[in-house]
Amino acid sequence: MGKLLAGTDGEVEYTVNFATDADGRAFINGALQSQITMCCQRCLQLFKMPVSSDFVVSPVLDDEQAKDLPTEYEPVSLHAGKLLDVEELIEDELILVMPLMTMHDEQDPNCQQLAIPTGTTDVTQEKKNPFQILQELKLKAEDK
Numbered sequence: 513m514g515k516l517l518a519g520t521d522g523e524v525e526y527t528v529n530f531a532t533d534a535d536g537r538a539f540i541n542g543a544l545q546s547q548i549t550m551c552c553q554r555c556l557q558l559f560k561m562p563v564s565s566d567f568v569v570s571p572v573l574d575d576e577q578a579k580d581l582p583t584e585y586e587p588v589s590l591h592a593g594k595l596l597d598v599e600e601l602i603e604d605e606l607i608l609v610m611p612l613m614t615m616h617d618e619q620d621p622n623c624q625q626l627a628i629p630t631g632t633t634d635v636t637q638e639k640k641n642p643f644q645i646l647q648e649l650k651l652k653a654e655d656k
């Protein structure tokens with residue numbers, strides 16, 4: 513159990529278990545959960561969204577090894593001579609589970625469509641990609 517991206521909004525709890533299977537293949541069985549702060553694309557208010565993921569990955573050194581990997585494993589690249597970076601792994605998994613569309617639930621009473629006069633809507637402002645959000649989480653953590 514450990515913590516990454518410390519900060520009130522950007523906390524990730526995760527567990528990782530290292531093991532080897534019957535073929536002697538090393539793999540990592542992990543789980544993560546977090547609450548990420550998102551900007552609702554309908555009302556533009558920030559809200560928290562729980563995310564979680566279970567994953568099974570196996571380290572590979574190159575594409576050949578990745579191809580040989582049984583389908584139940586997700587390949588994670590290891591650069592020769594380097595140890596697996598668990599925090600990097602968790603970050604990658606977190607990016608994978610981030611929703612593409614960030615909006616309140618349809619029935620959420622907190623979500624009210626903004627009355628934006630037509631013609632002034634800046635669409636580009638509303639779109640944030642997960643990488644940008646992760647960057648913001650990190651920046652928040654560094655402020656502490």
Ligand SMILES: [Zn+2]
Nearest residue numbers: 552555616623
């Ligand atoms: Zn909303």
